[in-house]
Amino acid sequence: MSIRRTVYVTTALVAFALGLSVGIAIPVYIVPAPLVNSTSRESTPLPLRQADKFDSVSFVPSDWVKPPPAAPRVVREDDGLVEGVFWSERVEQALPTGFGEPEAERWRRFVKSTPVIKVEEGCGRMQNRLLTFEDGTKACCRYRQNTDQIQGELFSFYLGRLLGLNNLAPSSLAVIRPRDVVWANVRPQISLAQWVEDRAVVLTKYIEGLEPAQIPSPLRNASRRLHPPDVSAAKPGKEAFVELAQWSDLIVFDYLTANLDRIVNNLYNLQWNPGMMEAPAHNLARQAGSRLLVFLDNESGLLHGYRLLDKYESYHSVLLDALCVFRRSTVDVIDRLRKDNSVGRLLNGNLLDFDDREIIPGLPEKSVKILNDRLNRVHDQVEWCKKQYSDYNGVR
Secondary structure (H helix, E strand, C coil): CCHHHHHHHHHHHHHHHHHHHHHHHHHHHCCCCCCCCCCCCCCCCCCHHHHCCCCCCCCCCCCCCCCCCCCCCCCHHHHCEECCCEECHHHHHHCCCCCCHHHHHHHHHHHHHCCEEEEEECCCCCCCEEEEECCCCEEEEECCCCHHHHHHHHHHHHHHHHCCCCCCCCEEEEECCCCCCCCHHHHHHHHHCCCCCCCEEEEEECCCCEEECCCCHHHHCCCCCECHHHHHHHCCCHHHHHHHHHHHHHHHHHHHHCCCCCHHHHHHHHHCCCCHHHCCCCCEEEECCCCCEEECCCCCCCCHHHHCHHHHHHHHHHHHHCECCECHHHHHHHHHHHHHCCHHHHHHHHHHHCCCHHHCCCCCHHHHHHHHHHHHHHHHHHHHHHHHHCCCCCCC
């Protein structure tokens, strides 16, 4: 081998050895230890604030507590409402059964053929009387000199049936005929009550276990408002929802009939008695066991109340404007009655069930027109409320 070649080979070997030495020394003495060395007690993980710089790192210190998930959006059902302004199915199903159409029909047949054995004072003022039938069943007999108050009581009951309201006790038309089998046992008591023969009366089933009903707080205070946020703010339980749902029907019913003798009575008397809204509602009672609200004494509806609209309409409007929660079933019936323009025909058609239907006039055409106008007004209020609360989710 020549001297030149020997020098080349030696130089190459030295360069290789030197490069190998440098390649091993740099990782050992210059590069720091691994971030976590599972085999060494002395190794320590990087602090969280440094590790956070690396988005791909999924490990966290063992004492780090995961924050709770964001609260889910509050749905309308949590407030007993759906679609902003309607009571939910859960609330609807919890409503007291009340008095349905079968009970009304049974009552009509019962009072037509069952003898009365006792007539005594009770059931309000004037010439009203408490009747007892031979099986012990009791009824309030509404006797009035004015036929329109008998019409008001009867047609208000029929309107309640049309609307599907089960809060009105079964009622039926009857005629005072002392020689008939129904009245024959109580002729002396009829004479003592100074009832006139062939007079139309309304017999309403007497309901046991009634107690005073208070006006709910959203309607008692000065703002007088029962809108979805008011329901949410009150955070009532199931029992309170059930009562408020019945109140929503009551406000609609009393507006349609222009009933003067219930909440309008409380509002009107505020000018003399500032505590009137704290008093029990007039002509309204609660059945102690079922919590059913019973709408009593509706004789001012549809006739007498309509004649006094100039004086009392502002009070009726205050209550309707206060309402922005509704039962869907009630609103559906109102929409059908509006579209069909059928409310007068349907109400007067109920008189066909009575043999003595000629004894009492039907609902006057003027009253039918006013009632149709008020059905439209309730519809407008529902539509306004829908627009206000279409996206309402219980958070305000």
